[in-house]
Amino acid sequence: MEITLARYAGFCPGVRRAMRMAQEVLGDPERPAFSLGPIIHNPQVVEELERRGLRILPEDPGEWEAAGLAGSRVIIRSHGVRPHLAERLADMGAETVDATCPTVKKAQKAAMRLVGEGYHLFIIGNREHPEVQAILGHVNRDAVVIKETRELKEWWEGQTRMVRKIGIIAQTTVDLLTFRSLVEGLITEVPEMIREVSEMKLINTLCRNTLARQAEALQLALSHDLVVVVGGRNSSNTEFLRRICETAGARTVKVETAGELDTSLLEGVSRVAVVGGASTPRERLEEIRRLLASG
Numbered sequence: 001m002e003i004t005l006a007r008y009a010g011f012c013p014g015v016r017r018a019m020r021m022a023q024e025v026l027g028d029p030e031r032p033a034f035s036l037g038p039i040i041h042n043p044q045v046v047e048e049l050e051r052r053g054l055r056i057l058p059e060d061p062g063e064w065e066a067a068g069l070a071g072s073r074v075i076i077r078s079h080g081v082r083p084h085l086a087e088r089l090a091d092m093g094a095e096t097v098d099a100t101c102p103t104v105k106k107a108q109k110a111a112m113r114l115v116g117e118g119y120h121l122f123i124i125g126n127r128e129h130p131e132v133q134a135i136l137g138h139v140n141r142d143a144v145v146i147k148e149t150r151e152l153k154e155w156w157e158g159q160t161r162m163v164r165k166i167g168i169i170a171q172t173t174v175d176l177l178t179f180r181s182l183v184e185g186l187i188t189e190v191p192e193m194i195r196e197v198s199e200m201k202l203i204n205t206l207c208r209n210t211l212a213r214q215a216e217a218l219q220l221a222l223s224h225d226l227v228v229v230v231g232g233r234n235s236s237n238t239e240f241l242r243r244i245c246e247t248a249g250a251r252t253v254k255v256e257t258a259g260e261l262d263t264s265l266l267e268g269v270s271r272v273a274v275v276g277g278a279s280t281p282r283e284r285l286e287e288i289r290r291l292l293a294s295g
């Protein structure tokens with residue numbers, strides 16, 4: 001059986017940077033170390049950091065009092081943070097260590113610029129995702145988050161304001177197909193709105209590393225019988241990879257660890273590809289490769 005490991009395997013630059021900052025923070029035993037929410041969407045890596053002393057601060061500030069934050073260091077993960085939460089941490093005596101990915105920061109700035117210039121802001125992405133929540137926090141929630149075209153019609157039906165200028169950005173890890181269909185949807189799904197609009201401005205906030213990972217996953221899916229996608233169940237970029245491979249017609253299985261892989265799936269398979277999400281350590285993919293090779 002031929003096994004191909006994706007070239008884009010291992011942590012993306014933003015996650016690598018956040019992990020480096022976590023090591024630095026953990027290097028100071030005198031000060032309690034926290035991350036605001038799990039530092040990355042990979043439970044095994046998070047557990048390892050917890051064993052080394054990193055504590056996870058709940059995202060609800062109502063629960064912070066009991067944590068004893070005075071004098072502590074709190075890592076802001078690569079997804080960013082809502083500004084009022086960062087202010088609250090400072091008020092409680094914590095030092096924040098900002099590991100927000102520079103690409104995510106650009107998306108936050110793009111959102112602020114568009115809203116500041118009077119554009120009605122659309123964010124293509126998942127409303128519940130912490131990155132989108134942080135972007136919303138930077139524009140006082142003055143934006144519409146869409147992840148499916150049908151939501152556009154629903155939004156338009158409840159719309160009372162005149163819409164003259166539309167601004168569009170995306171969650172950095174959205175896949176290209178979703179991005180394209182929603183940008184098109186803004187024009188085709190709500191023609192009544194387009195009659196009112198005089199200007200549309202799109203700022204490309206998609207992450208280059210993610211796009212390269214997705215493009216490679218698509219190529220591998222087209223040329224292999226089976227694709228194993230490795231990553232946290234709560235990782236949205238891993239889920240996008242799974243969807244891309246499945247849409248390309250490849251048999252696709254998503255696992256967090258080698259232990260979850262059902263090797264009976266390999267029957268009759270001659271070419272298998274292993275791809276991983278942005279917060280999946282390269283070693284996890286190597287483990288899967290070894291398991292496949294031994295079977």
Ligand code: SF4
Pocket residue numbers: 012013014015078101102103104172173207208209210237278
């Ligand atoms: S996936 Fe891209 S945007 Fe997200 S943390 Fe990694 S490098 Fe940054």
